[in-house]
Amino acid sequence: MERRISMNNEKRKLSPEQHEEILRTLKARFEKNMDRHKGLEWANVQAKLETNIEKLWSLYEMERTGGEPDVIDHDKQAVEYIFYDCSAESPKGRRSVCYDREALESRKEHKPKNSAIDMAADMGIEILTEEQYREMQRLGNFDTKTSSWVKTPDNIRKLGGAIFCDRRYDTVFVYHNGAESYYAARGFRGSLRV
Template sequence: MTNSKIGNEKVLSPEQSEGLLKTLKARFEKNMNRHQGLEWANVQAKLEAHTEKLWSLYEMERTGGEPDVVDYDNKMGEYIFYDCSAESPKGRRSVCYDREALESRKEHKPQNNAIEMAADMGIELLTEEQYRELQKLGNFDLKTSSWVQTPANIRKLGGAIFCDRRYDTVFVYHNGAESYYGARGFRGSLRV
């Protein structure tokens, strides 16, 4: 079953919502180190009160991101989800950084770009700081890499940045924003 759109709203079927909540709960309980002091019942209540966010989480899951709660923002009253798949989400690889980069390619264009894919999913690319925070929760991107939000001054000059983990260290690199590789995707965040 695919998710559907009603008007401009992206809506899951009751079965999809139930299945997603079950998956998220199991992941939450299996990875308590990512969200110490948080309780699933409170997360689920928040998700059920903001069902429009379920669609974005479903898309994160569908594309291989394995979203999980990584923090709670007391000031905003929001749970923060990151893609926690071991490697960059499989359904979001081989993409260049943004639309401008995609349009600049004369040949061998990728099918999509990270910024627009994230926006279509209702999520944001991780920042370099968020990526480093994620890496404190485990070892991610040992074989892949992930585009991260690129500072405007770097992007203006044609570049974009990405990160990975090698030799037990998080590295930040640069590349032309139009580049794309089978082992590079992007990780996202969502606030609920």
């Protein structure tokens, strides 16, 4: 176990080029979408990112898998910036996954390569809750052609189900599926507090 943790920490480092690339990308997106974070300044966000290198790695992973992370809020009490995946559709690099490890292991054949919960944990992010998903949808129109798994309440998960959301007809819908199901147009969105 010790070895895996240290390898994980080693893996969670960016090269100087990747470090600069993700900061440039985040800054450009931040400046392009000021309506998502009114009253916030990039210099303060960047200063926070520079002191949280592992979280910068998580943002790099969010970006690498197609999430287009952006600041959507600032928790003044915790002094944290909150990032969500803001890609128009569910992140391409996180689709065709079932809900969690238990669901993945329950499939006898045609298993997906991963699960949403495991991928999020590997990336150091949290999967959005239904409430967070609805909050994100107030910032724009997301998942009009795709859908995203969201954190499923324990009582639903214990019965074998999982929930996902999308936006159709200018309305956010919440649906259910067996947790072991997976589709090419369903991924998941994450959040990260820095």
